[in-house]
Every structure is written in C-alpha cells, then in structure tokens.
Amino acid sequence: MRRCSRLAPALALLAAATLTGCASHEAKAAGCVSPGVTPNEVRIGLLYPDSGVLAPTFSSSRAGIDARIGLANERGGVHGRKIVYDWQDDRGTADANSQGARTLVERQNVFGVIESSFSASGSAQYLADRGVPVTGIATENIWSHYRNMFSFSYTDGNAVDTFGTFVHNRGGKRVLLVQAALSASVSELTSKYDQSIRAAGLDLAGILSYSSQADNPAETARRIAESGADTVIFLIQPPDYLQVLSALRGAGRLPGLVMAVTGYDRQLLETAGAQMAGLVIPVFYRPFELGGAAVETYEKAVTRFAPQIPQAQHDFALMSYVDTDMFIRGLETAGPCPTRRAFIDGLRSVTDYDADGLIAPIDIAHGLGRTTNCYSFVQVNPTGTAFDVVDRDRCGREITP
Template identity: 50%
Template sequence: MRRGLTLGIAAIVLVLTAGASACSSGRTPAITAASCPTPGVTPQEIRLGLLYSDTGASSATLAVARAGVDARLGQANAGGGINGRKIVYDWQDDPGTPQANMLGARNLIEGRHDFGLLEYSLAAGASAQYLADRDVPVSGLAVGDAWPKYRTMFSFAYTTGGSVDTYGQFVKSRGGTRAALLRTALSSEVGNAGAKLVESLQSVGIPTVAQVPYTPGADSPTAAAQKIIDSGADTLLAVVDAGVALPPVLTALRAAGKNMKVILSVSGYDNQLLRQAGPAMAGVVVPVFYRPFEAGGLAIARYTAAMTDYAPQVQNPTQEIAMIAYINTDLFLKGLQMAGPCPTRKGFTEALRSVTSYDAGGLLEPPIDVRNGLGKPTTCWSFVQANDTGTAFTIVDQNRCGRALPAA
C-alpha cells in the first residue's frame, strides 16, 4: 500500500486534551512508593512495547512511524517524564502478517512484560482479542475492524465507520459536477475508502460516472486517462498510490488536453513526493485530518523541533505517518498521566475513555471526543493542494466540517 495506506486513515485517509494541553511535559511530583505492581512499571520508568512493520510490504510507509514515537517520547522525557518516570520501549518487527503480529504481541507482553503497546501494523487485528483479554491498552494506526471493537484500543482517527459529506462539500465548492474514481484493487481497505468518497459526493448531488481500475506496470496510464475523459467527468477521485500510480495518469490526461476542475487524492501529502514527481502532481488536493504543516504555529513548531532533536535520522519531518505516530503516542501519554502515580491497565483505559476534548496540544482542530468517538468517522478535514508547479503545498480549505451520513 505504501503511501496509499494513508487513505485508510483518510477514510482517515479515507495507505492517524481534556482541559490543559495534551502535549504537556508531564511534570508532576515524583511518586514516593518504592514500587508499583503493574507490569512494565518501576519507580524509575514505564516500559511500553512498539509493534510495527519494520519489514514487509508496508514497511516503506510504516517505518517512519518509529520516528514519530521517538520524537514524542523524547520530548516527554526531556520534560521530566510522566509522574516522575521515564518512558522507554521495547520493539518488535511485524512484517504485516497475522502470525507475526500475534507472536510479537506475546513477546512484548509476556516476554518483556510491557505495560501497553504502540502499534503500527495492518495486521493488528490478529492480536486484538489477546490484548483485550489482558486489559492491555493499545494506541496506534487504526486500520481495520478491530480498532473500534475494543475499548482498550485507542486512536485519534478511524478507517471504519460510516461515510461523511465533507469531501462532497469540498468538491462542490470547487465547481465539480461529475466524478471519475481512479482506484486500485490491491486492498479491501482502499476499496472501502473509494466507496466512501463516492457516497460523500453523491450526498451533495455529484454522481460518480466512471470507476477506472489501474495498477502500475499492468495497466496503461494512457488507456486509464482515456476512460476518464470518455466519462465526461470534471473531477478525479484518486484512491491509488500517489507516489507510483497517480503521476503517470495525470501526465496522460494533460497530454490529451484534459484539465480536471478537481483532483482529490486520498494520499500524497508528502513534499518528498513533490520533489520526485514534480509538475505531474500540480493541482492535486489531499484531505488532512490534523493541523497541516503549512499552517505553522506553536503546535507544528513543537512537533518539528521534537523530530529534529529526537528523530534526526528523518531528514524530512513533514511526513504524515510520522505525525500520526506522534499524535497517537501523545494520546497514550495522556492516558498514563491521567492514570496516576501507580497506573494500572484498567485504570489507564477508564481514565482515557473519560476524555471528551483532546487536541494533542493544538494538532487536532477541532478537538476529538475520546469517550464518545470510538469507531466514529472523522467529519472535519483540512484540504491542501500542490501548487501550479508541483513544488509545494498550500492550504486551500482549513477545518471544513461536514456531517456523518446515515447508514445505507
């Protein structure tokens, strides 16, 4: 899925505090108890497990998640940790297979005795029941049906749930009237995201007049472009890998003299991609479910500084998966902070599930409702667009909020 994974989030992507800021330093008086009987908790530290795909088909996308985790934990520890304890982690590679995911979870919980997990794997559902049975809290990339099923699994955005009209609202505001969907058949998650886009546009009176399957290396971009042109669509919905599949189709469209009113891609918010693809990505709009990097401000500055200081191996910190990991790690720290000086797994879940306004220190606009939002779709998005030369993104619509559509 590579960059196409982001759609799963963009649906979160459509393949990422109550009261005070969630990104607070966690400076509270050190505990006085000599020990706390909870697994992973000592007087000096709290051990977490990181389960992610360092190898495997999705590793190119998910590897940078570890940098986001390092950045947020480094920032927290520099501020005194949580309740006087340093936050550290053990990690386990999950190459995206159910067997490896289950084995990795067992190794971290039974072998390392970690308190909870940060998880970035497309196979997270394989260990979900095992972890829930042990009250192990998990925070991470909510791709798949397991995440909204268990109260012990936390994320600030979900790929499941119903459709929203936000995308349709945006396309209508830009003059779109008829849409074509460029899609891949490589993932059920991506296919589900495409269906949600179609429903969103239909809800505001914009029909999808063609669905064009496209696989790089197997299909002709010129033929795909011609099908889009023949449909009479003035809007292109792209549910494909923006780094590989989208540029050649857009190049073919322009070579044929076709200029779309709107090109809405569920992935591709990556400046490195613009440096690689250049003018081919000009005009492409991507929905973003957190504060866009281009918006600046204190929250973005803190994120960038944390990435620079604690994840220097990542030369470009403005990457979506890194930001998603940073926010979900912050969400876990919020739970630890609320769970008190001797946190328990059950206490963590109950405390974090009580939060009704969480904004990750200003990175989420508007704040999310953790207590009532389990598994519900994100309805508020910002839209960024590659400029006319394909060299940078600009914000074209910030914090557009729609409504959840009734189930079909």
C-alpha cells in the first residue's frame, strides 16, 4: 500500500503532463484550421478571362503566377507549406467573375484569390463579406473600397498629370484618345487620361470609341487624321490598335506621337514590330531593359516554371507575378498557422513592399486607393526590333477635384 501511495503522485504528474501535451497539440492544430490550409499545402484561387474578348490580353497571366509559385515552392513554400492553385474563367464579365469566385470559395475551398481581371467588381462584395484576401490589378474603383483587396498599383483614385506632362515634354499639343467601345472600366481610364492631358495644358482633340468587331480601321484612321491631333493615345488592346496603326501608316497620316496603355511584350514585338515602330507605352514597374537582380530572378523563374510562353518579357506576366508575390508576402505575415484575418491584418501593416525590386517601394499600410503617379516610358525603336527606355521614373502629381 505504501508503494502504491508513493507511485500515485508520479502517475498523476505523468498523466497531467500527457493531457497537457495533448491539449497543447490539439490547440495548435485547431489554430491552423483555415479554408484551403492543410499541414502540407495552402490552396489559393485565380480569376481571369481564359475566354472572351479579353482573353488574348490576359493570356500570359498564368505564366507569371506559375513562375512565382514555382519559385516559392522550390524554396520550401511558405512556413513549410507548398502553394497550389485552382482557377476559374471569368470571361471578362462581372457575372462570370461573381460565379467563379463562389466556385473557388465554396466548392474548391481556397484560402484567398488572385484577380487577374478587369471584372473584379463582380465578386468584390462577396469576397469582402467573407473576409477572403484578394490581390490583383486595380483597374476598377472597388479596389480602394475594401480592406481585404490589395494591389501594387491603383488607377481608380484621383487622376495624375504624369501622362500629360510626358506628352508635353515630347512636344505634343493636341491629343486624341481612342477607347474601347462599351467598356465601363475603360471609360474610367479615359476620364483619367482626359484629366491628365488638360492638367498639363494640352488640348483634347476628342474621344473615339473603337471595336474591331464593329468599326472599320481605315475609317477610324481617317477620323484620327482629320482631328488635327499630333498625339494619339490608344486605350484599347494590341489586336485592335494594331489594325488602326496599320491603316494610319498606309495612309501616311501617322501622328507625331503614338501611345498605348498595353503592349509591352517582346513576343508581340516579334510578330508586329514594324507596325509598332515608335509606339510609346507607360509601365509602372521596372522596365526589363534596365536589368538588375529583380528582373533576372523574374526572367529565370518564367523560363523554368512557365515554359508555355516563349518570352518572359510580357507586361501581364510580370504583373501577375507581382500580384502572386504580394499574396505570398501576405501568407508570410499571417504566420505558421495562417488565417484569412491574419493575412489581411499582416499585409495591411506592411509599409515597404517592393516585390524584391520589381516595383518602386509602396506603403500598403497607408496607400489604399492611392493612385500610382510614377511611371517609366518605353518606346519601340524605329526598326520595330526592341524597346528603349525613353523616360525613367517620371512622377507626377495627383489632380484633386
């Protein structure tokens, strides 16, 4: 009996320790229970237009995502978890974007979403209501309304005079804008360029709408020439503006300065360089031609993990790469047992994000909705064989109402 009484305290201590250890382990496991998170992986979602009229523009988006995720997984993932992703085709419409988000969240159980899309407004409220973290391209005003949505470049705030001052410094005086027909998001962008031009003291010759499915390139070229504009800015995608550029060249009536919002793509240059000669494109990240460690890392990652595109130097591939890098930064800040709320709180506290040098440093903590005002401008050389950086890190001012 005495021996039993001496053993009892020891057994009690052992039992208590065992129970405490189990409770601690269970508490830790419970803390890691989050949508899309397992001990070995974290699953995220992608919304982008794989079909529809915008599909060619976003065709390289998945390459940038594959490259950045491949690089992260090669380095051990995030807190030891491999990153995997599912995607849904939003067809470039708000309705399909909304349905795609619901599929990713409710059926595929993703932790968060990357939006490589112009139609994020379709899912914004739904994702915000559920506290789902989102990174992506901020082309609509909804991006500055929700704390769960993150972008490294905003266009939905006040307009900036950067584009107007660039045109002014290149000798432009009268500017014509060519926008996509029936596009609300592009109409917002047109308004920003209109304000930028006027703020620089330039004359707006007019605004034309163009659709390759409905309009004649030669007729549009004639209207551009008759406007008297010495500068034309295309707020449409390369397949469309290349038609108009070809018609202008054929008629010998190309304006002195031609700019487009997209088209910084080496592959496009290889197929349409002669038509693009002289074209200027503004970019809000480090131009590939400047080189450096950040560009080299990006290009090697695309080559290794995204062989589906022949050229790494593509604007939407790089943008989606940065969107994914920002998402990974959020996972890192969320800690070893990530929750959606920890992700949002953690990333929203970052003040020095630069995608390892691919973009100018931004203050995520205080920059929600702040319009990007610093751009570099690249121009296709006269032979249509390469891009040249003609204006680096031009920063303007916000235009207040």
